[in-house]
Amino acid sequence: MKKKSIKDIAQDLGVSKTTVSFVLNKKGDEKNISKKTQKVILDYIKEVGYQPNQIAKSLKNGTTNTIGYLVPDISNPFYAKIGRMIEDLLWEKGYHLLIGSTDEKKEKEELLINMFVNRQVDGLIIASCFIKGDVLKSLSRQNFPMVFFDREDPDFLANYILVENKNPMKEAIQKTIDKGAKRIGLLSITPDVYSLKLRIDGYKQALTDNALEYDENLLRIVDHNHIKESAQKELKYLIEAGVDVVVFTNNQITATAIWLMNMHYPEKVKEITFVSFDNLDIFDYSMPRVISIAQPIMSIARQSVDILEEVIKSKESKNTRIELKPKLIER
Amino acid sequence: MKKKSIKDIAQDLGVSKTTVSFVLNKKGDEKNISKKTQKVILDYIKEVGYQPNQIAKSLKNGTTNTIGYLVPDISNPFYAKIGRMIEDLLWEKGYHLLIGSTDEKKEKEELLINMFVNRQVDGLIIASCFIKGDVLKSLSRQNFPMVFFDREDPDFLANYILVENKNPMKEAIQKTIDKGAKRIGLLSITPDVYSLKLRIDGYKQALTDNALEYDENLLRIVDHNHIKESAQKELKYLIEAGVDVVVFTNNQITATAIWLMNMHYPEKVKEITFVSFDNLDIFDYSMPRVISIAQPIMSIARQSVDILEEVIKSKESKNTRIELKPKLIER
DNA sequence: CGGCTTTACTAAATCGGTTTACTAAATCGT
DNA sequence: ACGATTTAGTAAACCGATTTAGTAAAGCCG
Numbered sequence: 158m159k160k161k162s163i164k165d166i167a168q169d170l171g172v173s174k175t176t177v178s179f180v181l182n183k184k185g186d187e188k189n190i191s192k193k194t195q196k197v198i199l200d201y202i203k204e205v206g207y208q209p210n211q212i213a214k215s216l217k218n219g220t221t222n223t224i225g226y227l228v229p230d231i232s233n234p235f236y237a238k239i240g241r242m243i244e245d246l247l248w249e250k251g252y253h254l255l256i257g258s259t260d261e262k263k264e265k266e267e268l269l270i271n272m273f274v275n276r277q278v279d280g281l282i283i284a285s286c287f288i289k290g291d292v293l294k295s296l297s298r299q300n301f302p303m304v305f306f307d308r309e310d311p312d313f314l315a316n317y318i319l320v321e322n323k324n325p326m327k328e329a330i331q332k333t334i335d336k337g338a339k340r341i342g343l344l345s346i347t348p349d350v351y352s353l354k355l356r357i358d359g360y361k362q363a364l365t366d367n368a369l370e371y372d373e374n375l376l377r378i379v380d381h382n383h384i385k386e387s388a389q390k391e392l393k394y395l396i397e398a399g400v401d402v403v404v405f406t407n408n409q410i411t412a413t414a415i416w417l418m419n420m421h422y423p424e425k426v427k428e429i430t431f432v433s434f435d436n437l438d439i440f441d442y443s444m445p446r447v448i449s450i451a452q453p454i455m456s457i458a459r460q461s462v463d464i465l466e467e468v469i470k471s472k473e474s475k476n477t478r479i480e481l482k483p484k485l486i487e488r
Numbered sequence: 489m490k491k492k493s494i495k496d497i498a499q500d501l502g503v504s505k506t507t508v509s510f511v512l513n514k515k516g517d518e519k520n521i522s523k524k525t526q527k528v529i530l531d532y533i534k535e536v537g538y539q540p541n542q543i544a545k546s547l548k549n550g551t552t553n554t555i556g557y558l559v560p561d562i563s564n565p566f567y568a569k570i571g572r573m574i575e576d577l578l579w580e581k582g583y584h585l586l587i588g589s590t591d592e593k594k595e596k597e598e599l600l601i602n603m604f605v606n607r608q609v610d611g612l613i614i615a616s617c618f619i620k621g622d623v624l625k626s627l628s629r630q631n632f633p634m635v636f637f638d639r640e641d642p643d644f645l646a647n648y649i650l651v652e653n654k655n656p657m658k659e660a661i662q663k664t665i666d667k668g669a670k671r672i673g674l675l676s677i678t679p680d681v682y683s684l685k686l687r688i689d690g691y692k693q694a695l696t697d698n699a700l701e702y703d704e705n706l707l708r709i710v711d712h713n714h715i716k717e718s719a720q721k722e723l724k725y726l727i728e729a730g731v732d733v734v735v736f737t738n739n740q741i742t743a744t745a746i747w748l749m750n751m752h753y754p755e756k757v758k759e760i761t762f763v764s765f766d767n768l769d770i771f772d773y774s775m776p777r778v779i780s781i782a783q784p785i786m787s788i789a790r791q792s793v794d795i796l797e798e799v800i801k802s803k804e805s806k807n808t809r810i811e812l813k814p815k816l817i818e819r
Numbered sequence: 820c821g822g823c824t825t826t827a828c829t830a831a832a833t834c835g836g837t838t839t840a841c842t843a844a845a846t847c848g849t
Numbered sequence: 850a851c852g853a854t855t856t857a858g859t860a861a862a863c864c865g866a867t868t869t870a871g872t873a874a875a876g877c878c879g
Contacts, residue, residue, distance in 0.1 A: 164836090179837095189855080189858075190858070206626075208605070212543060212836090214836055215836095216864050232569045234568075237565075237568040238563045241589060255587075256575065256586075276542045438743070439774070442774070493865055504830075506829055507827085509868085543865080547865080
């Protein structure tokens with residue numbers, strides 16, 4: 158017993174496809190289909206368990222009710238949580254989520270974007286690692302509904318949902334300086350990304366504001382292809398350089414460092430303070446003590462969905478830039 | 489400049505749609521399209537940046553190259569990590585992932601399954617909270633490609649990728665008993681799920697094997713709608729009941745309990761040992777000490793994808809049941 | 820040079836829906 | 850009782866691809 162199509166239903170019942178389609182779409186009354194016929198069709202639909210083929214619908218309507226969610230890594234808690242919230246918010250509006258992880262690779266990102274667009278997603282919510290590429294440029298020119306979050310390219314006009322980077326980073330570090338920190342190191346993944354650059358700017362600013370020497374040897378970059386090994390090497394460097402505070406530019410690198418500290422330098426976990434852009438639940442009790450900058454995950458998700466929906470509905474291009482305030486968690 | 493379709497290309501070039509389609513699908517030689525015409529078409533394709541509409545393709549071919557990934561919560565690290573691996577494995581085979589979180593709700597799960605099937609996903613990888621429902625039964629009867637993981641219903645024949653539950657749980661608890669544990673409590677979310685029942689069976693078995701009294705007051709169930717509050721209450725109960733070991737049936741509840749312990753009973757974290765089914769990185773250094781049963785996430789993902797692909801390719805129904813061995817991490 | 824094969828290509832059907840334009844029959848108003 | 854309107858429905862085009870069945874022209878053979 159294979160799947161029935163509208164055509165089958167129509168044939169079985171001796172009516173036309175049109176009639177069936179009207180009834181299915183609740184246009185029966187409007188289109189003057191008699192109550193009797195409507196009932197016959199509806200009853201039969203139920204009986205055979207008819208389910209419409211959304212692909213056919215999509216082809217005709219030109220809309221798939223699917224949104225693409227593109228991030229560097231969907232298993233990173235930050236992106237996973239935002240993804241989950243976006244999923245919920247979109248679910249209420251009848252949308253589904255197609256996901257893709259770019260691994261911070263430009264080529265993969267562009268391939269994914271193209272595939273998603275070819276699959277006719279109605280919009281894209283994306284934490285892009287390479288905004289100024291041709292693919293996104295061309296989509297933007299075609300007015301394709303997109304919302305960028307987490308990462309920005311200041312030379313590229315678009316809808317951005319961002320979080321303030323520089324100041325919060327500066328203020329978080331200030332807290333440690335107020336408590337006596339003298340030698341402050343920083344660990345970051347490759348900062349090709351503008352947001353990360355701003356976070357690092359915040360770090361530099363905090364130092365200069367306090368007339369602390371900015372030693373560029375204390376600014377260590379971790380290779381994101383071998384995070385654990387590379388972070389281990391760089392963390393070792395910082396500890397041997399005698400830092401009392403280490404600053405991190407995202408949760409992934411902080412989590413890795415906490416693990417490394419506990420595995421390799423358990424005797425030092427009480428002497429060092431971490432400052433992390435991004436928060437994780439474990440920071441509430443993990444050692445070293447972590448001062449973190451918690452991004453407003455719920456707002457990011459909500460705003461992304463709202464703006465995207467607006468753009469999809471209006472069919473007009475818009476360039477909204479929303480900068481949300483993160484929350485400092487001192488502990 | 490709107491998107492060009494095959495028809496537009498054909499018109500622009502004064503050839504037929506058929507010819508263009510053949511060339512696009514590399515059937516030019518086979519179908520006797522002259523090299524010259526092929527080149528003309530390919531050049532023009534490149535020039536205008538033609539991208540095929542996958543929806544139209546899907547409608548015609550009856551396949552979408554999309555797989556549905558359905559889990560209780562995509563932001564749970566266990567499901568997020570498996571999801572990520574599945575995404576990568578499927579990516580190589582040209583598939584994409586449509587995701588859905590069921591929140592352990594039967595209705596939402598069934599709605600999601602139906603929507604995914606209507607969207608013509610080619611298959612489903614699912615950690616179902618309600619396997620024996622009509623929707624899955626009916627899909628199974630229709631031979632729809634599905635792979636179940638993490639959760640099982642012994643009365644329902646299907647493709648399962650599972651992890652041994654009872655014995656590993658028993659053995660993990662045995663370790664604590666060997667070290668002198670006397671009063672062992674358990675915290676679990678509502679175990680409507682067979683796998684969780686088996687884990688609890690392992691707990692009971694460990695106790696009876698060692699002639700320890702099984703006190704059913706020490707088996708506490710947490711309401712999964714209010715995990716934090718409920719876990720707090722139940723954990724308090726166990727601590728006041730003087731347990732020296734607490735067993736957890738999944739990572740989510742363990743993580744919550746670790747947080748609660750550190751927040752509310754920091755003085756006790758050294759006296760109590762946790763046993764957790766599922767592993768998390770933080771267990772490597774968090775307090776209380778955690779003995780965990782690490783599921784082989786990579787294997788689960790790989791097997792799920794392999795079996796699913798096999799089922800999709802073969803078009804025949806299969807009922808494979810693979811039970812993987814988890815790894816005990818003692819610490 | 821007439822018939823057969825090969826080359827190079829195309830018209831039209833199809834997938835499963837939606838929608839526009841149309842018609843036949845029934846009902847209404849006067 | 851006759852034209853106008855309403856009721857109840859249908860045929861066919863369309864969305865953008867794939868694929869089958871076919872054709873016209875050129876090439877080949879004896």
